[in-house]
Amino acid sequence: MFEVRERDGLARIGVMDTARGRVTTPALLPVVNPNRPIIPPADLGRRFHAEILITNAYILGKGPTRESVLRQGVHDFLGFPGPIMTDSGAFQSHVYGDVDVTNAEVIEFQKRIGSDFGTMLDLFSEPSHDLARASDDVDETIRRAKEAASLRGEMELIGAVQGGLHAEVRERCAREVSGLDVSVCAIGGVVPLLERYRFRDLVRVIVASKTGLDPSKPVHLFGAGHPLVFPLAALLGCDLFDSASYAKYARDGRMLFPDGTRHASDLRESGCVCPVCEAHPMGAIAASEVLLAEHNLHVCFGAIREVRRAIAHGDLWELVERRARAHPSLLVALRELRRHDEFLETFEPTSRRGAMYYVGPETAHRPILHRFRRRLAERYVPPAAKGVIVLPEGERPFGERYGALIERILETADVHPVVKSIWGPVPIELDHVWPMAQSIVPETLDVEALEAAEVFFREWAAGTGYPFGLLWEGDATLDELRLRAPGGRHVDWNASRIRATADFQFGRGASDALLDGSVSYVISKNMGKIRNVVVDGEHVLSLRAEDGLFTLKSEGARRLHRAFAFPRLRIVVDAESVPFHRDGKNVFAKFVRDADPDMRPGDEALVVSPDDELCAVAQSSMNRSEMRAFKRGVAARVREGVPRSPSVPPR
């Protein structure tokens, strides 16, 4: 039902195909209060382009509306032809302490009114609940999820994730519930956090839930309707949001904005460009609950579209970091993210188009930079030298700026040049690798960013074995340097760049395998940069100008396949699909058996049979957990099929 089209961070632009139409995610589901629908549901579709609505089955089933909705069905009752999600009453149990309906009754009622997405009746975990209480309640929620799954019939089911602030309980609930026959997983119990601006706790709750969730299922963040949180929640992998805020705030005379909330009566101008604010004077808006609700809807839908725009462009992290400045509590939440880098990194695409912008000292802690520093420590082999020469960060790419100076230094002293960038150390051979060459950084920096650069550098340098005494930071003369690190050598920059990039991208030792033989290059005429790497007459690698990384050719794939043991760099597909990949057909997730745990979206991949026979070279679009979970969508785009090797006897 759910298929991912584009991704950034844990966010994804996806489509949910329903019998009543397609929903593009991230999506906003306006809440329709059946007793007080301030904007007619038909208008939500026609004028606000809502693709799906949400209303409350518990309220529908209790009130005077019960008989009409049972007779008409929820779509006719609301006058909305598209898909409708219904909530169950769990939130009402949070507000009123209890509800007088059972899980089975609520499921049955939702089926009878024709809900497209019906919600189980979970137990609401309050943030104040202790571990034992949260765990017991989650046991019951899981039991009810199983019951609901057995009762759902044709209705798509929404399984709820509860567990309060207890990460291990959240994760367990997420794992159990998303393993059931549910179509959507909903993270519940977050409204008390949102109401009190506890965005750091929100981050912890979402990350714990996502850690347990089946990544192939769309995730609904129940009750999150303020545009302030959309970018952050989407970045962490929430796909659906429901907004009652547009109406509730309007009743209260308040206007939503991407950076917060303001009382309409405090404003002479809203500073907003939405059709309501463009067409009406502020006094008229402030006096009209409908106009306020319409403004709020415009802003909420706009914020969702802005998130989708950022995902498509690959700069959602920038949007989140910028938006975090709207409230100190969001900034605290942003600073929490680095604690979850190990998890977040596994979903981060290898590179993207365009530059990476410095937004604040938090930028250096993005998962992509965490990965860069880790791969550098694990995979990059520093050349034998008596020390490093540390180059201050300058205009990028580094090599071009420092070229002549570096040549002279290297002929003088036996040192290796490394740039102390604010993202971490960058050996000069890797200065074209994304995002190092594609960063836009202020000329003057805050203390935290400078200190982080220092820490990153020292941590790396400590692992290289270079004696610290030979660090040089641009203040020694060439003569002094020669005394400290006698020697000097000529460096073949092209060869160094290729070796370092290959090890960095594919793993330590990859360069030995890929470049074993007589190496030559094809240099681009325009830029004078390496384009292709040819070994013993065979095209092995192409270097991409946009991100400084290699595209693997089939001969390169063969070499890596020989050099690296299973499952390194592999995607293992079903035996039946092997011939298709040899023919150049893409790898669909449903035919993937397994993959390298270190595989990341965007990485080059060896597509192999269950017997580890190489059948194609591809670029992955998922990580391992996603490949194993998804039943729809492309797991990897095949670049070239690899014919059956004549040297391998058929089995």
Added chain:
Amino acid sequence: MFEVRERDGLARIGVMDTARGRVTTPALLPVVNPNRPIIPPADLGRRFHAEILITNAYILGKGPTRESVLRQGVHDFLGFPGPIMTDSGAFQSHVYGDVDVTNAEVIEFQKRIGSDFGTMLDLFSEPSHDLARASDDVDETIRRAKEAASLRGEMELIGAVQGGLHAEVRERCAREVSGLDVSVCAIGGVVPLLERYRFRDLVRVIVASKTGLDPSKPVHLFGAGHPLVFPLAALLGCDLFDSASYAKYARDGRMLFPDGTRHASDLRESGCVCPVCEAHPMGAIAASEVLLAEHNLHVCFGAIREVRRAIAHGDLWELVERRARAHPSLLVALRELRRHDEFLETFEPTSRRGAMYYVGPETAHRPILHRFRRRLAERYVPPAAKGVIVLPEGERPFGERYGALIERILETADVHPVVKSIWGPVPIELDHVWPMAQSIVPETLDVEALEAAEVFFREWAAGTGYPFGLLWEGDATLDELRLRAPGGRHVDWNASRIRATADFQFGRGASDALLDGSVSYVISKNMGKIRNVVVDGEHVLSLRAEDGLFTLKSEGARRLHRAFAFPRLRIVVDAESVPFHRDGKNVFAKFVRDADPDMRPGDEALVVSPDDELCAVAQSSMNRSEMRAFKRGVAARVREGVPRSPSVPPR
């Protein structure tokens, strides 16, 4: 012609009354290209609410349009009934190297076509020009400004400020030109800075210009049409912006956004809520230069309205700090502002409604906090004690959080409690003063903010004479503390708060003058806070709950008048207006002769005659330079008239 209604930073919401209608500032003047008016000028008024346009007299006078515009006049020619500003050709001289027209000719042509605001032909200072060149060119610009002023007739004249990157030349040009008979001062020569994102240089240029400019004249930032720079430029005192960008970018397929520029063809959704983006699919927008221009106009006008909203709400600094995250070069510009704190501080209002939000480590360097720290050092008298006890920052207001603990400590040891806040040290008696009690700060902070707090504290502590050895940061027990600072005492918190606040607000010694006698308080029933201070039976001061500062009563004013010598705390008005102020009438700027150089907008003020006879107590709405410059508007709102004192013989 120009009158200020509200203010924040150097920004102001003002009105310019013209024969053809009122213009509210900050205002955006869409540029109409007479040869290619992509949006009809009448639509700019009707649909986009443009109150004023700008077009180019040089182009009008050169082209085939010359005869028509001379015959019809510029308003009929463009079909726009409101005020029209015309530019002179100076920018064309930047683009083409020279123009074949004289200053006198351009002025004459603008008069003949009926321009409401005509521009002199200044010499464009390029950023690359050296001091000598810039200075010589500015001599000629000043000469031409004088010539233009003599020729302007009934046309309102725009005087240009040039001088490239040379602050002293900019300031001289600004002073000379704004001293002439010109209605608007335009800061020119900034387009090359904007094109290259040299926003730090833009800050330097605007600040240098504003330092020289007559503050009563509206300031046009010539060629600044991207919404990215509106908040920053407005904060620094620019009132008018002209945008050709909306049309130029549209021609290029690019869309403006408050956070930057994007190519329409790169987008599937814009993420914008403007009427164009709400009504048309992205493909249609990308294909239509007119729709792109309309989108760009919506966004530009929206950004100007957002600036006005922030000025009215007093949170323009927050908007600027947030928007600075949109591009690293804007962040560098933001970090430049602290270098100009001495100048910026003189325009900063005393307090505002609502909280101050931490946005980033730059927030601590806002002029209002610079002032707080300076007034603390200069005016606050630390009580005699053997040391300070340093309290970590917690929830505000401090006193309420630490109340019981502090009482015990003070009874034990002879120390004085001071909070080490990230805005600077806050002696506990001042913890209600704006913005200390009204700040919203993240729970976790970046290194730069923490280091700044440390530096601010140490600088202040060094001036107090408290021995450093007695600093205590919450890790000593009461017993240890008693050993280090033997003593202990009872503190009357109400008395301490009043004394400290009075000195802080009015100057060292003010508390002695104000509280000389038998002091009693009126305490608010709801909050238990001091409301009124009564001395010897007379109501002297009222403490405002919203900003923790005093409103001065007439008896308080008499006491301060006696205690502080001329011109301290004074606004000196013309003799003829004295009786009106005694009657409670406001002080208009045109009747102000002089004022205390330390007077700030929002400060309490003694209104005095030229003979220094007290005639009213007021709240200023301008600083001294503004009171002396403005011929329109209220310089101070009189709270109470003060009758002629019987003890002072009439002169």
